[in-house]
Amino acid sequence: MKYPLLKTELPGPRASKLISTDHEFVSPSYTRVHDLVVEKAKGVWVHDVDGNIFLDFTAGIAVCATGHCHPEVVKVIKEQADRLLHMSGTDFYYTPQIALAEKLSSLVPGGHPMKVYFGNSGAEAVEAAFKVARWHTRRELNIAFYGAFHGRTMGALSLTASKTIQKSHYHPFVPGITHIPYAYCYRCPYNLFYPDCGLECVNWVEESLFRTTIPPEEVAAIFVEPIQGEGGYIVPPPDFHSKLSKIARKYGILYVADEVQSGMGRTGRVFAMEHFDVVPDVIALAKGIASGLPLGAMMASAEIMDWKAGSHASTFGGNPVSCQAALATIKLLEQSLMSNASAQGEYLISGLRKMQKEYECMGDVRGMGLMVGVELVKDRETKERANELRNSIIIKAFHKGLLLLGCGENSIRLCPGLTVKSEEIDVCLSIIDEVLRDVAW
Ligand code: PLP
Numbered sequence: 472m473k474y475p476l477l478k479t480e481l482p483g484p485r486a487s488k489l490i491s492t493d494h495e496f497v498s499p500s501y502t503r504v505h506d507l508v509v510e511k512a513k514g515v516w517v518h519d520v521d522g523n524i525f526l527d528f529t530a531g532i533a534v535c536a537t538g539h540c541h542p543e544v545v546k547v548i549k550e551q552a553d554r555l556l557h558m559s560g561t562d563f564y565y566t567p568q569i570a571l572a573e574k575l576s577s578l579v580p581g582g583h584p585m586k587v588y589f590g591n592s593g594a595e596a597v598e599a600a601f602k603v604a605r606w607h608t609r610r611e612l613n614i615a616f617y618g619a620f621h622g623r624t625m626g627a628l629s630l631t632a633s634k635t636i637q638k639s640h641y642h643p644f645v646p647g648i649t650h651i652p653y654a655y656c657y658r659c660p661y662n663l664f665y666p667d668c669g670l671e672c673v674n675w676v677e678e679s680l681f682r683t684t685i686p687p688e689e690v691a692a693i694f695v696e697p698i699q700g701e702g703g704y705i706v707p708p709p710d711f712h713s714k715l716s717k718i719a720r721k722y723g724i725l726y727v728a729d730e731v732q733s734g735m736g737r738t739g740r741v742f743a744m745e746h747f748d749v750v751p752d753v754i755a756l757a758k759g760i761a762s763g764l765p766l767g768a769m770m771a772s773a774e775i776m777d778w779k780a781g782s783h784a785s786t787f788g789g790n791p792v793s794c795q796a797a798l799a800t801i802k803l804l805e806q807s808l809m810s811n812a813s814a815q816g817e818y819l820i821s822g823l824r825k826m827q828k829e830y831e832c833m834g835d836v837r838g839m840g841l842m843v844g845v846e847l848v849k850d851r852e853t854k855e856r857a858n859e860l861r862n863s864i865i866i867k868a869f870h871k872g873l874l875l876l877g878c879g880e881n882s883i884r885l886c887p888g889l890t891v892k893s894e895e896i897d898v899c900l901s902i903i904d905e906v907l908r909d910v911a912w
Contacts, residue, residue, distance in 0.1 A: 472894050472897070472898065473516070473894070473895075473898070474526075474872070474898055475523075475524055475525050475526050475871065475872020475873060475898075475902075476523065476524040476872065477523050477524075477870075477871075477872050478521065478522050478523055479521045479522075479523060481506060481507075481523065481869065481870055482506035482507070482508070482519075482521075483519065483520070483521025483522075483523060484521065485508070485520040485521050486506060486507070486508040486519055486520050486521055487506075489508045489520060490506055490508065504865065504876060504877070505866075505869050505874065507519055507525070507869070507874070508520045511540075512527065512535075512539030512540060513538070513539050513540050514538040514539060514888060514890055514891075515527050515528070515530075515538055515539070515887050515888050515890065515891050515895055516539070517539065517874065523872070524872065525869075525872050525873065525874050526872060526873050526874065526895060526898055526899060526902070527539070527874045527887065527888070528873065528874055528875055528885045528886065528887045528899055529874050529875065529876045529884075529886060529887075530759075530886055530887055530888045531763060532758070532876065532886075533700070533732050533737060533758050533759060533842070533884075533886040534758045534759055534762075534763055535759075535762055535763050535888045536735050536736060536737065536758075536759030536760075536762055536800055536804065536808070536888065536889050537762045537799075537800050537803045537804075537808060537888065537889065537890060538888030538889070538890035538891075539763070539888065540763075541762060541799075541803065541890070543799050543802075543803060544762045544763075544796050544799045544800060544803070546799075547795040547796060547798070547799045548764065548792055548795060548796050550795070551567065551791055551792045551795040552792055554791075555791050556790075556791070556792060557787070557790060557791070558791070559786050559787075560589060560788060560789040560790075561784040561785065561786060561788070565791050566791075567791040567792075567794035567795045567798065568589060568789040568791065568794050570794070570798060571587070571589075571789070571794040571797050571798055572586070572587040572589075574798060574801055575587050575756075575768060575770060575801075576770070578741045578742075578801070579742075579750065579754075579770065580742070580745055580750055581750050583750050583772065584772070584773070585754070585770040585771055585772055585773075585776075586770065586771060586772070586773055586776045587768050587769070587770050588603070588768065588769040588770075588771075588776070588783065588788075589766070589767070589768055589785075589788040589789025589794075590757075590766075590767035590768070590769070590785050590788040590789075591765045591766065591767055591785065591787050591788055591790075591793075592622070592757055592765060592767045593621075593622050593627075593729075593731035593732075593755065593757035593758060593767055594621070594622025594623055594624040594627040594628075594767075595622075595624070595757075595767045595785060595788070596731060596755035596756055596757050596767035596768055596769045597621045597622050597626070597627040597630065597694070597729060597731070597755050597769075598622070598624055598626045598627055599755075599767075599769035599783060600692070600694070600727045600729075600753045600755050600769050600771075601613070601626045601627070601630070601645075601692075601694075602626075602778075602782075602783055603753065603769065603771055603775060603776060603778060603783070604691040604692035604725050604727060604753065605691055606777070606778045606782060607691075607725070607771075607775045607776075607777055607778070608691040608692070608723065608724075608725065610688075610689050610690060610691035611646075611647045611689060611691065612647040612648075612649070612685055612686075612689045612690045612691060613630065613647060613648045613649075613690065613691055613692050613693075613694060614648070614649050614650075614651060614676075614680075614685075614690060614692070614693045614694070614724075615630040615631075615632065615648055615649075615650050615651075615693075615694045615695075616632065616650060616651060616652070616653040616694075616695060616696070616699070616702075617632050617650050617651070617652055617653060617702075618632065618633060618653050618655065618699050618702030618703065618705065618879070619631055619632050619633060619650070619653070619694070619695075619696060619699065619702060619729075620633040620637075620696075620699075620700060620701030620702060621694060621696075621729055621731075621755075622731075623637065625641070625644065625645065626645055628641065628644065629644035629645035629648050630648060630694050632650045633701045633702055634701075649680070649684065649685055651672075651675075651676065651680065652672055653672070653699055653702065653705060653707065654670070654672050654673075654705075654707035654708055654711045655699075655702075655703070655705050655707075656707070656708060657705075657834070657835045657837070657846060657854070658854065659672075660672065661675075665708045666708070670708065670710065670711060670714050672711075673711065673714045673715045673718065676715065676718060677718050681722070687722035687724065688722060688723070690722065690724045691724070691725060692724060692725040692726070692727045692752075692753070693715065693716075693719050693724055693725070693726055693727065694727045694729060695712070695715070695726070695727065695728060695729065696728075696729045696730075696731075696732070696733060697712065697728055697729075697730060697733045697738075697742070697743035697744045697746070697747060698732075698733045698738065698743050698838075698839060698842060700731075700732035700733060700842075700878065700884075701732070701878055701879075702878065702879055703844060703846065703878050703879025703880070703881075703882045704837060704838055704842060704843065704844025704878050704879070704882060704884050705837070705844070705879070706837050706838065706839055707747075709746075709747065710747075711747070712726075712744060712747035712749040713747060713748055713749055716749050716751070725752040725753055725775065726749070726751045726752050726753075727751060727752065727753040727754075727755065728742070728743075728744045728749075728751035728753070728754050728755070729755045730742050730743060730744065730754055730755060730756050731755055731756060731757045731758050731767075732758055732842070733839075733842060734754070734756050734758075734759065734760075735756065735758065735759035735760050735800070735801075735804065736759065736804040736808055736809040736812055736840075736889055737759060737812060737840055737841055737842050737886065737889065738812065738816075738839040738840035738841075738842050739809055739810070739812045739813030739816060739839065739840035739841075740809065740840075741804070741809070742754065743839065743842070746839060752771060752772070752775055753769065753770065753771040753775065754768075754769070754770040754771070755767070755768075755769050756768040756769075756770070759800070759889075760797050760800065761793045761794075761796040761797040761800060762796055762797075762799070762800045763796070764790075764792060764793040764796040764797075765787075765790070765793060766789070766790070766793035766794070766796070766797055767788070768789075804889070808889040808890060809889070811889055811890065811891070812840040812841045812889045813840055815841060815889075815891050815892070815893060815896060816838065816839065816840035816841045816842070816843060818893050818896055819838075819841070819843050819885060819896050819899075819900075820836060820837075820838055820843055822896065822897075822900040823836040823843070823845060823885075823900070823903075824836050826900065826903070826904060826907070827845075829907075830907050830911045831850075831851055831911075832847050832848060832849070832857055832860060832907070832911045833845055833846075833847065833907075833911075834846045834847060834848030834851060834854055835848075838885075841885070841886060841887060841889055841891065842884075842886055843884070843885040843886070844878060844879075844882045844883065844884050844885070845882060845883045845885070846879070846881060846882045847860050847861045847864070847881050847882065847883070848881070856880050856881035857881050858880055858881045860881075860910060860911070861877055861880075861881045861882065861883060862877065863910055864883060864903070864906050864907070864910060864911075865877055865883060867906045867909060867910060868902055868903065868906050871902045871905060871906065872902070873898075873899055873902040873903070885899070887899075
């Protein structure tokens with residue numbers, strides 16, 4: 472079995488030197504959880520500049536869907552780079568972008584063809600969704616959720632309500648956005664229990680919000696992550712999206728699914744919303760779509776995407792190299808990686824749930840496919856958040872060669888490349904177990 476291999480102290484000498492140069496010249500706004508300077512990566516294994524080898528359960532923040540540098544993705548990137556790097560889909564046509572739009576449209580369940588707008592990132596996909604919703608509905612108000620992360624450009628950031636540091640000193644934001652509680656059942660905002668709650672968090676929208684605060688006929692869209700990502704890998708109850716989207720439809724409000732983190736096979740289906748039997752009006756995609764090349768996509772039906780030439784565009788959006796990488800990614804997802812995500816996700820969750828029996832601090836283990844979160848608490852009864860413990864688990868795992876990221880205030884996310892094998896999950900679980908034996912209760 473392959474294990475992480477640490478040859479130096481962390482960071483090693485070359486990494487330390489590079490990090491100090493980075494601190495001199497690179498923007499200090501990045502979070503930078505680990506002192507890791509990456510040299511190369513393959514599958515779920517990452518090599519740093521000092522020759523240390525790490526097991527990567529971050530996939531570059533849920534981006535490298537096909538694992539790092541999948542040979543078939545790299546091959547099409549090289550071939551496309553030889554043919555055409557850029558021409559701008561804004562003013563010209565080229566085959567990879569057309570082919571990708573057609574393919575993405577065919578992936579929408581239930582024979583609901585959609586048109587595709589291409590950008591370069593998740594935030595751009597969300598911005599495009601925001602703009603098309605205004606354009607199509609001619610309405611000014613929008614709804615988003617506490618805990619939501621939709622990106623950091625001003626429109627997307629206005630919809631975001633994840634951490635105040637992301638919003639500090641940037642006010643005022645785009646007006647007309649109301650944030651409401653998400654279906655975070657582990658910490659129900661109404662102190663109720665599913666299913667006895669009758670989905671009070673959804674009822675409240677119609678019975679209270681629309682009666683007292685915002686007129687529904689002025690709301691353009693509800694922006695929602697099928698599973699909250701940065702907010703803590705929070706999986707809502709099975710009927711949450713269907714009930715909420717029905718209310719949206721009743722009032723002509725667009726249901727916009729931000730699938731930037733949850734989409735592209737990560738949960739075992741192309742779109743996480745498929746698990747909830749909902750076809751959204753608008754879909755935002757990015758991250759895993761092109762296995763690491765920058766690409767964002769916003770999809771909507773032809774009826775909704777009725778904006779006129781010149782109303783929205785981006786010079787680099789839908790770059791031909793990224794589009795080829797996306798086509799190769801989708802092929803691999805369809806061949807085997809989505810089913811691998813389902814199977815390995817179950818394996819990972821069951822391993823963590825076994826561990827949860829031993830460690831009191833593992834308050835909640837949740838997820839779908841390879842979008843898996845563990846919420847750390849000081850006490851199972853009070854559910855007091857164990858933020859420092861969470862941080863120390865991530866750092867200690869790094870020093871044992873396992874790369875993890877946090878999400879929410881006190882959760883760990885596990886989102887490896889969808890190529891991950893059960894032996895690699897075993898290594899991940901045994902490192903987490905070792906770390907917990909050290910620090911947990
Ligand atoms: N939407 C969701 C759900 C995300 O998780 C993210 C990034 O984490 C974004 C949007 C923003 O994507 P990007 O960082 O590519 O702009």
